[in-house]
Amino acid sequence: MLNRFATLFAAALLCAATLIFTAGFAAAIDVRSAVLRVDYQVQRPISRFDEAPEDLGFAGAALADQDNNSTGSFMGHTYETVRKSAAPDAADAALDEILADGIRLIVIHAREEDVLRLADRAAEEGALVFNARAGDMAMRNEECRANLLHTATSYAQQADAIAQFAIWKKWPRWVLISGSNPDDIALADAYRRAATKFGANIVEERVFEDTGGARRTDSGHVLVQRQLPTFMQNLPEHDVVITADETDYFAAYLTYHLWDPRPVMGSAGLRPVQMHGGHEAYGATQLQTRFEDLAGRYIKDADYNVWIALRAVGEAVTRAETADPDGVKDYLLSDQFELAGFKGQEVTFRDWNGQMRQQVMLYDNRVTVSVSPQEGFLHQNAVQDTLGLDRPESACTAFSN
Amino acid sequence: MKLKALLLTSALALAAGPALAGKAFVTNERGNTITVVDTETWEVIDEFFAGNRPRGITASPDGTKIYVCASDDNLVRVFDSETYEELPSLPSGPDPELFIIEPSGKRLYIANEDDNLVTVTDTDSRTVLAEVPVGVEPEGMGMSPDAKWVVNTSETTNMAHFISTEDYEIKHNVLVDQRPRYAQYTADGTRLFVTSEIGGTVSVMDIAEDGTPTLVEKISFEVPNVQPEWLQPVGAKVTSDGKRLFVALGPSNRVAVVDAQSLEVLDYILVGQRVWQLDFTPDEKYLLTTNGNSNDITVIDVAKEEAVRSIQVGDQPWGVVTIE
Numbered sequence: 233m234l235n236r237f238a239t240l241f242a243a244a245l246l247c248a249a250t251l252i253f254t255a256g257f258a259a260a261i262d263v264r265s266a267v268l269r270v271d272y273q274v275q276r277p278i279s280r281f282d283e284a285p286e287d288l289g290f291a292g293a294a295l296a297d298q299d300n301n302s303t304g305s306f307m308g309h310t311y312e313t314v315r316k317s318a319a320p321d322a323a324d325a326a327l328d329e330i331l332a333d334g335i336r337l338i339v340i341h342a343r344e345e346d347v348l349r350l351a352d353r354a355a356e357e358g359a360l361v362f363n364a365r366a367g368d369m370a371m372r373n374e375e376c377r378a379n380l381l382h383t384a385t386s387y388a389q390q391a392d393a394i395a396q397f398a399i400w401k402k403w404p405r406w407v408l409i410s411g412s413n414p415d416d417i418a419l420a421d422a423y424r425r426a427a428t429k430f431g432a433n434i435v436e437e438r439v440f441e442d443t444g445g446a447r448r449t450d451s452g453h454v455l456v457q458r459q460l461p462t463f464m465q466n467l468p469e470h471d472v473v474i475t476a477d478e479t480d481y482f483a484a485y486l487t488y489h490l491w492d493p494r495p496v497m498g499s500a501g502l503r504p505v506q507m508h509g510g511h512e513a514y515g516a517t518q519l520q521t522r523f524e525d526l527a528g529r530y531i532k533d534a535d536y537n538v539w540i541a542l543r544a545v546g547e548a549v550t551r552a553e554t555a556d557p558d559g560v561k562d563y564l565l566s567d568q569f570e571l572a573g574f575k576g577q578e579v580t581f582r583d584w585n586g587q588m589r590q591q592v593m594l595y596d597n598r599v600t601v602s603v604s605p606q607e608g609f610l611h612q613n614a615v616q617d618t619l620g621l622d623r624p625e626s627a628c629t630a631f632s633n
Numbered sequence: 634m635k636l637k638a639l640l641l642t643s644a645l646a647l648a649a650g651p652a653l654a655g656k657a658f659v660t661n662e663r664g665n666t667i668t669v670v671d672t673e674t675w676e677v678i679d680e681f682f683a684g685n686r687p688r689g690i691t692a693s694p695d696g697t698k699i700y701v702c703a704s705d706d707n708l709v710r711v712f713d714s715e716t717y718e719e720l721p722s723l724p725s726g727p728d729p730e731l732f733i734i735e736p737s738g739k740r741l742y743i744a745n746e747d748d749n750l751v752t753v754t755d756t757d758s759r760t761v762l763a764e765v766p767v768g769v770e771p772e773g774m775g776m777s778p779d780a781k782w783v784v785n786t787s788e789t790t791n792m793a794h795f796i797s798t799e800d801y802e803i804k805h806n807v808l809v810d811q812r813p814r815y816a817q818y819t820a821d822g823t824r825l826f827v828t829s830e831i832g833g834t835v836s837v838m839d840i841a842e843d844g845t846p847t848l849v850e851k852i853s854f855e856v857p858n859v860q861p862e863w864l865q866p867v868g869a870k871v872t873s874d875g876k877r878l879f880v881a882l883g884p885s886n887r888v889a890v891v892d893a894q895s896l897e898v899l900d901y902i903l904v905g906q907r908v909w910q911l912d913f914t915p916d917e918k919y920l921l922t923t924n925g926n927s928n929d930i931t932v933i934d935v936a937k938e939e940a941v942r943s944i945q946v947g948d949q950p951w952g953v954v955t956i957e
Contacts (some may be wrong), residue, residue: 298769299769302769302787302790303790307808498767501912515746515770516749516787518769571811571831576813576884614862615860
């Protein structure tokens with residue numbers, strides 16, 4: 233693979249030389265960017281399939297460099313992405329190193345409060361930041377930042393994607409089971425908002441308290457199988473169980489441990505994701521095989537979010553011939569920008585809060601069950617704007633639009 | 634001009650006895666078969682196994698052989714167009730999707746979507762003559778009428794690569810819009826059309842005498858009450874008089890009719906669901922469209938520029954080629 237790429241690169245360089253002569257392209261641009269991943273002390277995931285790989289997000293950056301360099305080699309542009317991980321208390325120092333290195337295009341994989349603080353620090357140096365992880369609404373709304381774009385989907389985009397599918401299925405009666413941690417509560421809010429937006433009815437809500445404890449036990453599933461159904465007893469008539477468990481401590485167990493047999497969606501069962509390793513439509517097979525050749529594992533949302541952020545940068549450099557953070561941002565927010573994201577439609581950015589418009593995959597842990605927006609949900613500007621915060625409801629004032 | 638066309642039509646009408654009835658071969662991507670349609674009666678006359686995930690399809694210039702990109706078999710399968718008997722396969726490189734055969738029938742240029750290569754295969758000796766490294770996800774393949782140039786589009790690099798058929802070197806690269814899918818020269822070789830599925834446009838290039846391309850315009854599409862995201866240009870064909878360009882618009886279920894000279898979009902013809910590829914009947918009287926989500930093909934009357942019928946074929950039709 234590496235050899236082949238080297239060959240391609242060499243051949244391409246030759247061609248690029250010809251091209252510059254014949255077509256008079258602008259001077260070479262060497263694009264340097266960075267990925268900063270903040271690693272938190274967290275409980276293990278419920279399933280070991282969900283363990284975070286060491287190169288989480290970084291592998292997406294490697295693929296983006298490879299993809300960008302393919303077009304770049306024909307254009308006389310080069311791309312290099314520095315990858316750094318840091319504990320939360322070392323994140324600021326890590327960002328300072330990146331900035332001191334002269335890098336002004338930075339993808340951050342962190343929680344909301346850290347993204348906002350780091351984005352503010354980056355703003356002092358004129359850097360553009362992409363949020364590749366946090367789904368929180370405030371940072372896209374009243375707390376939005378002019379130098380912060382989001383390739384991660386918001387909780388509202390995720391919840392709306394699920395809601396549209398449930399409504400399309402004519403499953404409007406929901407039971408909402410949420411976790412008790414702040415992120416779970418924020419996600420549950422997004423589902424309440426989605427229910428109102430698309431005409432679903434939350435017939436009952438229950439909170440599954442996080443009482444801590446180990447994720448792995450030698451005693452296994454026996455108690456879970458006895459306790460969860462009783463927790464789910466005596467619910468009113470409902471069509472579907474929606475789970476809001478961003479922490480990942482109960483929803484995965486719920487799928488088959490209900491009292492009434494109903495489909496589970498949200499944090500378990502049918503989940504809204506950006507990309508998954510089983511997705512093959514829209515030409516995604518090639519994305520998967522390129523990624524797996526590089527990383528030796530399946531792609532995860534974090535990889536996709538980093539990859540598409542850096543691909544967006546590459547697109548700005550290719551089309552607008554600039555790697556300047558303001559120039560990149562202006563191009564990405566303009567109606568000139570569009571990028572193929574292997575989701576069947578182009579991705580673009582909302583010029584009112586910097587959120588990437590994108591399709592959301594509905595994934596059952598094996599296959600793409602569906603892709604939202606669903607058929608029949610219309611919008612006066614872009615169907616993807618039926619997912620998430622739309623312009624009229626935006627409280628973001630940092631963007632001029 | 635009109636008289637000539639009239640004469641030609643009547644000559645064809647006289648010549649077209651039942652023995653000369655043409656055939657259309659349609660690959661069914663999911664069904665792993667080829668459906669054979671009689672282009673006189675529009676009846677399905679056969680369906681046969683075509684290999685795993687058949688997509689691109691073409692015929693030898695004499696019409697005796699049908700070549701199929703069997704994507705999941707990593708080879709080009711070959712069939713007798715009379716008996717449908719399978720002939721020895723051709724090496725294609727991994728994951729062949731689309732290809733183009735030169736007018737002599739000797740060389741086949743194949744896009745290897747998963748491997749960033751264009752493979753050149755000799756159809757007689759059944760050997761690989763060359764592998765040309767191109768951009769990421771090569772897809773569309775077009776050939777200049779003088780057979781001096783092969784154009785490959787790469788879907789992630791977003792370029793049209795102009796490969797010289799003399800030395801298999803890339804001589805020109807032209808940046809086009811997102812996910813370029815198909816490249817089609819006019820019969821006189823002075824123009825090239827490249828469709829961009831996600832970009833929603835057709836890039837138009839003027840081709841100089843020495844083959845050098847110049848991007849002159851991008852055609853875009855607009856249909857009232859259809860979300861612009863669904864107007865996704867895929868397959869394209871231009872009439873041999875260079876007057877009309879037909880563009881399949883994917884999930885919008887329409888084929889655009891474009892004045893190939895003024896580049897004005899004249900009309901949109903409603904066809905089946907998720908239209909992929911197009912081919913004219915050899916007399917250019919009809920244009921056939923493969924409709925992946927309605928499992929049929931639509932027959933468009935080229936002169937009238939309207940859909941005249943649809944024919945049920947196999948499971949998820951993708952490519953189509955016609956022979957006399």
